[in-house]
Amino acid sequence: MELKDLMDQYGCLTFGDEVMKERIPKSTYKAFHEALDNGEELSKETATVVANAMKVWAVEHGATHFTHWFMPMTGLTAEKHDAFLEPSGEKAILEFSGKTLRKGEPDASSFPSGGLRATFEARGYTAWDCTSPAFVKDGSLYIPTLFCSYTGEALDKKTPLLRSCDALSKAAVRLMPFTGADGVTKVTASVGAEQEYFLVDDKFFQERMDLKLTGRTLFGAMAPKGQELEDHYFGSIKRKVGAFMDELDRELWKYGIPSKTKHNEVAPAQHEVACVYSKVNITTDNNHLLMQVMQDIAKKHGLRCLLHEKPFAGVNGSGKHDNWSVITNTGINLFNPGSNPSENMPFVATLACTIRAVDKYADLLRMSIASAGNDHRLGANEAPPAIVSMFLGSQLDALVESVCSGDAMVSGGDTRFETGVAVVPTFAKDNTDRNRTSPFAFTGNKFEFRAVGSAQSVAGPNTILNAILADSMNEMADRIEGGKTLAEVVKEFITEHKRIIFNGDGYSKEWEEEATKRGLANNKNTVDALKCLEEAKNIDLLDGLGVYSAVELESRLEILLENYSKTIRVEGLTGLKMAKTQLYPAAIKYLESISTSYVVAKEAEIDADFLKEDVDGLACLIKTMKEQMATLESNISGCEAMEEDMMAQAAAWKDDVFGGLQELRSTVDAIEEVVGADYWPVPTYVDLLFGV
Known part of the structure; x- marks a missing residue:
């Protein structure tokens, strides 16, 4: 494929903004974006025009059906396909109205509800998520949607995520004027997800009952060779695997999924694909689609793609690193320290809020990545420990200490990386090293939540991240409005919660002992991790922000335990x-x-x-x-x-x-x-x- 064809095909199966702009009147396009920017309900008239354009575009791309695509509490995606074709006398017409686009009514009675409704009360609604683009796949138009019960409770992962986005934006917009950041009217969480996975020969997969039914090997003696020679990591990609990766990239690009990096991971047969950052809702949808597409493509190559967090005992397990940042509508990354971090007050305030958030709600963060599969991986000297802590690195650690002591921060200045080879030019080093043993590590201009499991939806962890940061930003604004200065509140937050900061080796036995002294929890299994959903502070937080109601949280606990x-x-x-x-x-x-x-x-x-x-x-x-x-x-x-x-x-x-x-x-x-x-x-x- 020529380069021009490659570029032309990027996003060709997605009804994105450029396609919409070309196919609907300017007035409708403007009304659509005004509704999105202002957080207002989309009018029926606008939805009707968009629906017609979407139908025509989808049919041109081979679609005969449409489906409302949603994320029930199974952790997977769900879809029910209806044909565009409607009988009209002895002929047929293609029908797809604005009402059909906006609302669906799947039976969906068998999805987990955690007691929110009885099985005989099957009515549930899917509602179009107009913040995420529709796409064509396998002859159907896929429309990202929310999924809620007849009485309005969220039955999915997307609805709470979008609520948390609203809560974060509202809190950040409220706080930013106190930091000197003017003109901020909206703040968005931006996420990049790194997906780890295993590829095995389909013939062997078919001969293993445990792999087919559970996704992992329940038995299996260690091979004489594992990962100890470190020869697979970043090694030469085998031809069969390379063919799979090549087709995967090209297919993802057609959906506008910005697949950027691919390589061999630590364990034999383990690999990784990473995508460029997008708004958290888009990344969530993209990652669900990516997991589905990669499993489909693997079968075409005589392979099976394993997404279980620990398909093989004794070798590295698979995670999904969640790189999370927060961006204002004015283009400021609130996690970017800049050249002079101590004077960058939007950053300092956001950092202090994050420290408080992670310390106060570490139990919720641990809960958000709890699963039977991830229990095998966390704390196994291949992934972060089950103890939640933050890694900041030397530069930000110096900033934290200067805030607590009141002394001016001493900057080490830019340092150069030198190889000692005369012909190789030097270059500026990053401000901090990486710490792969930390579950929540600062990596230059973002935080990397490394504890998310490979098979998990990123919706849950990011819902919690957004919510706990929103709570801390609201608390900071409350204290400032109560008469304290920004500097005073920043110092209070950091002083009260800096126990969560740990820049050392998270795998060490000494850290477990030190964490216990600091009062940090070490919930090593899912059952213990889920108990926090019964605690009043967590219920009050999520209910108060409108992310989950108390009833929805009760249902989540039941669903997760079940x-x-x-x-x-x-x-x-x-x-x-x-x-x-x-x-x-x-x-x-x-x-x-x-x-x-x-x-x-x-x-x-x-x-x-x-x-x-x-x-x-x-x-x-x-x-x-x-x-x-x-x-x-x-x-x-x-x-x-x-x-x-x-x-x-x-x-x-x-x-x-x-x-x-x-x-x-x-x-x-x-x-x-x-x-x-x-x-x-x-x-x-x-x-x-x-x-x-």
């Missing part, structure tokens, strides 16, 4: 079935083989005590496996019969079933290490990680 329990149940049942029907019989068959060999050797009067040791050792392992299978089966039945509250149920699934499965895995993996390769019935880690 999802966790169901995930562990599926893993437990899958592991039990694999063990019973595949792995146990294979071990018995191999035991029979070596036992026969031992008997034959003894009858031939050959010294075969070494075979007796093998027989006894394997028999002991198989006996333990049999006992552990029985225990796991009993524990699953016990959890299924529980009538306690959902928190207690989730805790039981965690302790009895997940814990029991881990014990069974340990034994099975030991058996795999001694059973003959021809006897083992499923692809091994060598096949999966090195088979592409």
Whole structure:
């Protein structure tokens, strides 16, 4: 493909602003943007004109159907397709009205609601999100929408995200005049998401029940080689993988998704794609579409794309680094320190608000990235610890200390990076190094929330980030309006909350001990992390900002606990079935083989005590496996019969079933290490990680 064709095709499947500008009258285009800029309701007349233009454009691009595309609380996306074609006598017409664009009514009764409605009360509405562009995919026009119940509660991830965007903008607009930033009428969260994933051969995937049903390997002994040689990271991309990446890039560009970077990640078979920053709502939609597209394209190349946070034990897991910044309508990045940070009051104020926000609501941030999959990854010396802290780096640490002490900040000035090679020019170094062990790290002009899981929607974490910053900005404005100066409030915020700042090694045991002394929580599993949704301070925050009502938060807690329990149940049942029907019989068959060999050797009067040791050792392992299978089966039945509250149920699934499965895995993996390769019935880690 020529460069011009590549550039011309960028965004060709997206009904973006330029397409809209070309296809609707100037007056309608102006009315559309005035509604967006002012946060006002879009008129029916404007929606009708846009709908007609959207229909004509979509049909030109091969669309025969349309769908309201939304994000239910499953963490995935949902769609129901209707044809444009409507019968008209003996003929047919193409019909797509403004009303149809603005509102849909899916049955959607089976989506999680957390008690917000009964199954027989199926009515729910999808409402057009006109801040995110529609697109054509696989013969349908996809219209990004919100999804709410008949009584108005949010049943999705997008609605709270958009509410949090409004809350952040309102709070920031209120605070900015106190910092000397004039003319700020709107503030927007901007996000770039880095997506990590694994690629495995489809043949091996199909032969692994656990991968097909749970997305991760429930059993699997470590391969002799893992990631210890660090040869895969940023290494040469294999041809088959490169072909997948090339097609992925081209497909994403057609949707206007700004895929920028691709490379091999740390673990064998692990890779990453990163996109350029967009408004948080756009990035959220783009990332959902990216995850769907990459899985579709992988199948075309004889591969499977794994998005689970920990598909393979013992090697690096997959995250989704969420790079978050806040931009004013006047073009100021409030996280950009500039050349003189101590004099940049919009930045200083926003930094102080962020420090307070992360410290006061660290439990909410931990909750926002909690999942059964992410529990395997956090704190495993491959991802940030479960303890939430902030990394600021040397320059901002000096700023923080100067605020607390009242002394003037001493700037180190620009430093140059020198290689010692005469022909290579020097260049200015960044103000701070990176800290990959920090869950929330400052990286020059943004914060990188590194703890988000690979399979997770970025909607949830960014909803919380927006909300907690909005709360701190409102609190700062309240104190200033109460008579304090900006400098006084900044000092109060930093002094009261600087315990959250940690610039050292987050993997170290010493940090766990230090965090405990500082009073920082270390919620290592999802069940413990979700308890914060019952706390009054968190309910008051989110309800008060209008991001989640108290009823919606109650429903979220129930949905998240239920999802966790169901995930562990599926893993437990899958592991039990694999063990019973595949792995146990294979071990018995191999035991029979070596036992026969031992008997034959003894009858031939050959010294075969070494075979007796093998027989006894394997028999002991198989006996333990049999006992552990029985225990796991009993524990699953016990959890299924529980009538306690959902928190207690989730805790039981965690302790009895997940814990029991881990014990069974340990034994099975030991058996795999001694059973003959021809006897083992499923692809091994060598096949999966090195088979592409």
